[in-house]
Amino acid sequence: MAMIDHSADRAVFRQLADLLRDRIQSGELGPGEPLPSELRLAQDHGLSRTTVRQAIGQLRTEGLVTVDRPRGTFVRVPEPVQVVTLARGEHVGARMPTDAERRKHRLGEGVPVLVVTTPEGTETVHPADRVQLTRP
Amino acid sequence: MAMIDHSADRAVFRQLADLLRDRIQSGELGPGEPLPSELRLAQDHGLSRTTVRQAIGQLRTEGLVTVDRPRGTFVRVPEPVQVVTLARGEHVGARMPTDAERRKHRLGEGVPVLVVTTPEGTETVHPADRVQLTRP
DNA sequence: GTCCATTTGTCCGTATGTATC
DNA sequence: GGATACATACGGACAAATGGA
Numbered sequence: 001m002a003m004i005d006h007s008a009d010r011a012v013f014r015q016l017a018d019l020l021r022d023r024i025q026s027g028e029l030g031p032g033e034p035l036p037s038e039l040r041l042a043q044d045h046g047l048s049r050t051t052v053r054q055a056i057g058q059l060r061t062e063g064l065v066t067v068d069r070p071r072g073t074f075v076r077v078p079e080p081v082q083v084v085t086l087a088r089g090e091h092v093g094a095r096m097p098t099d100a101e102r103r104k105h106r107l108g109e110g111v112p113v114l115v116v117t118t119p120e121g122t123e124t125v126h127p128a129d130r131v132q133l134t135r136p
Numbered sequence: 137m138a139m140i141d142h143s144a145d146r147a148v149f150r151q152l153a154d155l156l157r158d159r160i161q162s163g164e165l166g167p168g169e170p171l172p173s174e175l176r177l178a179q180d181h182g183l184s185r186t187t188v189r190q191a192i193g194q195l196r197t198e199g200l201v202t203v204d205r206p207r208g209t210f211v212r213v214p215e216p217v218q219v220v221t222l223a224r225g226e227h228v229g230a231r232m233p234t235d236a237e238r239r240k241h242r243l244g245e246g247v248p249v250l251v252v253t254t255p256e257g258t259e260t261v262h263p264a265d266r267v268q269l270t271r272p
Numbered sequence: 273g274t275c276c277a278t279t280t281g282t283c284c285g286t287a288t289g290t291a292t293c
Numbered sequence: 294g295g296a297t298a299c300a301t302a303c304g305g306a307c308a309a310a311t312g313g314a
Binding site: 114 | 150153154157193194197198199217219222223224225226227228229230231232233234235246247248249250264265267268269270271272
């Protein structure tokens with residue numbers, strides 16, 4: 001098993017996040033598959049549950065995993081993407097939603113929003129996990 | 137002073153995050169201004185420093201504040217925005233960067249990246265706090 | 273339906289390290 | 294050196310929701 005180095009420069013919880021991220025991005029943990037439970041990870045690596053939660057929190061903010069409480073933590077499953085066409089003169093930015101916006105649009109953690117601004121200044125917000133913009 | 141309701145349905149750290157977010161969005165705490173220290177917030181509201189850190193962590197993931205350790209926690213100052221023109225057929229998405237990408241591009245916490253994909257499939261990433269895309 | 277084990281969420285306390293002023 | 298402030302890591306406790314026996 002991959003190991004954690006307590007004497008390393010990098011924080012322990014970041015090392016654990018790196019390990020789990022690698023397992024996800026390598027495909028060893030596929031979309032929809034559960035991560036080991038927090039208790040299991042803590043025991044396996046000799047860490048406190050607090051530290052394990054920090055690591056998983058990191059992956060949550062990166063949008064790599066979602067939590068279905070209390071069933072477990074799962075590798076995020078990609079949403080079907082809808083393509084939206086940009087009109088002339090429109091600008092596009094991205095930012096994190098506020099807590100209120102997250103609930104309103106039912107956004108998962110770690111999912112930004114795309115903000116489209118018309119030349120008149122009107123803004124529309126799109127969930128970045130379900131929308132792609134295109135210049136035709 | 138605004139109060140925390142321990143009997144409320146909403147978690148205490150979320151209530152504190154709400155209070156601080158309101159003070160930022162109302163302009164009472166302007167860009168570049170420091171938040172009260174974690175210890176100060178803990179004492180003022182009768183909370184543990186752990187809980188205060190949870191609240192501030194929430195605002196960090198929302199990109200509302202930045203931490204300059206150990207000077208303090210500050211309301212994020214908007215970056216100068218560079219406008220990038222989209223070519224025909226390009227697609228635009230957004231996602232959170234991984235930890236490695238964050239360090240590579242010197243991205244602040246809570247800042248997504250804009251991902252531009254050419255028709256050939258080449259991807260370029262832009263920090264969403266410094267770049268806006270436009271369809272001319 | 274009830275009981276119980278599992279799992280995540282929340283909150284507290286403590287300690288130590290590191291960088292700044 | 295000392296005080297301040299954030300970062301990391303540990304520990305414990307209880308709550309809430311799920312799922313299986």
